[in-house]
Amino acid sequence: MEPQLRIAVIGAGYWGPNLARNxxxxxxxxxxxxCDLDRDRAEGLAARVGGVDVVTDVDELLARDDxxxxxxxxxxxxxxALAIKALASGKHVMVEKPLADAGHRGRAMVDLAxxxxxxxxxxxxYCYTPAVLKIRELIEEGALGDILFIDSTRINLGLIQPDVDVFWDLAPHDLSIIDFILPGGLKPQSLSAHGADPLGAGKSCxxxxxxxxxxxxxxxxxxNWLSPTKIRQMVIGGTKRTLVWDDxxxxQRLSVYDRGVDLGLQAVDGVERTAATVSYRLGDTWSPALPEREALGQMAAEFAESIREGRPPRTDGEAGLRVLSVLEATARSLAANGAVVPVDERADEATRAEQLAGAL
Structure with a gap:
C-alpha cells in the first residue's frame, strides 16, 4: 500500500463539509x-470528521510540512488568491466550481501549476457520477453516432445568489458535463445567451x-431559479441513438433510444438537383445498469491518482478554463442583448507571461 496523501480543506461552509467527509x-x-475564518464553524466540521486540526490562518496552514x-x-x-498561495507553497490544489471568477485569473492558476x-x-x-461516466463511455465507443444536439435543463425554485447570476450559479454543472463527454472537450467558437430578471433582482434569474x-x-x-418544479435532465441526440439522462x-437515470431520423440524398435529373428521402427508425429502448457510488469519493481517488502518476486529472485546470471561457462569453452576450459573441479560450501570450510572473 502506498502511504496516504495528506490534505486540508479550506472552507467549512456549504460545500466544504462534503469534501471533508469524503x-x-x-x-x-x-x-x-x-481551515476557515469562522473558528466555531471549522471546529464543528472538524469534530464530525474525526477531530482533525482547526486553522483560521491560510498562511499558517500552507506553511505546514504535513x-x-x-x-x-x-x-x-x-x-x-488562495490557489496561487497554495501552489506557490508547493501544494497540489483542488478548486470547486467555477475555477475562478475571471478567465485571466484562472489562466494564471493553470500556468503556475x-x-x-x-x-x-x-x-x-458531476463528471464522476456513474451516469456521466457511462455517457462518456457510450459516446467514446460510438454508440450514439455523431452528436447532433445536446439539450440540458437545470431548473428549480432556488436561492437567488447575492454575487452571481443564474448562469454562473447553475450552468457550470451542465457545461462541465458537456465538456467531459464530448471528445476533445467543449470548444465553441461562439455563443449567444438570453437572460431575464422578472423579479427585479438585478441579475438574470x-x-x-x-x-x-x-x-x-x-x-x-x-x-432557472424561479421554477416551482425541479428538473435535472439532459438529452443527447446522435445519428445512431438518443440518450436521455434524468438525474x-x-x-432509471439513463435511457437509450434506438430511434431517430435518417436523411438520404439522391440525385434528380443528374447533378442539377437533389431530393431528400426521410425515414424514421423506431427501435428498442434500454437502460444501462449503473453502480451506486458517491461521485465525490471517485473524484478524491482521481485527485490522488493524478498526483501519484504525475498526470493531469480528468477534470484538470484546462477543463475549468474551458467552462470559464464560456461563462465569460455568456456575460458579454447578455450585455449585448443576446448577440452572438466569440468565445476566447486563452489570453494572448504576453498577457499570460505577465500574469505568471506576477504569480511567481
Missing amino acids: FSVSPDWRLVAI VDAVAIATPARTHH SVSGLVLMADHT VGYLVLPLAGGAMAHVHV LNPQ
Whole structure:
C-alpha cells in the first residue's frame, strides 16, 4: 500500500463539509486540517470528521510540512488568491466550481501549476457520477453516432445568489458535463445567451444559452431559479441513438433510444438537383445498469491518482478554463442583448507571461 496523501480543506461552509467527509474516509487520503475564518464553524466540521486540526490562518496552514494538497471550497472570488498561495507553497490544489471568477485569473492558476509541476484539479463533481461516466463511455465507443444536439435543463425554485447570476450559479454543472463527454472537450467558437430578471433582482434569474458545436451540432442550456418544479435532465441526440439522462430518477437515470431520423440524398435529373428521402427508425429502448457510488469519493481517488502518476486529472485546470471561457462569453452576450459573441479560450501570450510572473 502506498502511504496516504495528506490534505486540508479550506472552507467549512456549504460545500466544504462534503469534501471533508469524503477525504476523511478515502483510503488514498488522510485529512489533517480544516481551515476557515469562522473558528466555531471549522471546529464543528472538524469534530464530525474525526477531530482533525482547526486553522483560521491560510498562511499558517500552507506553511505546514504535513500538508500535500488543499481542497478549496470558498466563494469564487477568493479562488485565485488562495490557489496561487497554495501552489506557490508547493501544494497540489483542488478548486470547486467555477475555477475562478475571471478567465485571466484562472489562466494564471493553470500556468503556475504547470511550471511548478503540481496538480490543479477542477471540482467538476458531476463528471464522476456513474451516469456521466457511462455517457462518456457510450459516446467514446460510438454508440450514439455523431452528436447532433445536446439539450440540458437545470431548473428549480432556488436561492437567488447575492454575487452571481443564474448562469454562473447553475450552468457550470451542465457545461462541465458537456465538456467531459464530448471528445476533445467543449470548444465553441461562439455563443449567444438570453437572460431575464422578472423579479427585479438585478441579475438574470432565468437563462438560455446556445452553443454551436462541431459539424453543425448545437448545445442548449436552460437554467432557472424561479421554477416551482425541479428538473435535472439532459438529452443527447446522435445519428445512431438518443440518450436521455434524468438525474432525479434513481430507478432509471439513463435511457437509450434506438430511434431517430435518417436523411438520404439522391440525385434528380443528374447533378442539377437533389431530393431528400426521410425515414424514421423506431427501435428498442434500454437502460444501462449503473453502480451506486458517491461521485465525490471517485473524484478524491482521481485527485490522488493524478498526483501519484504525475498526470493531469480528468477534470484538470484546462477543463475549468474551458467552462470559464464560456461563462465569460455568456456575460458579454447578455450585455449585448443576446448577440452572438466569440468565445476566447486563452489570453494572448504576453498577457499570460505577465500574469505568471506576477504569480511567481
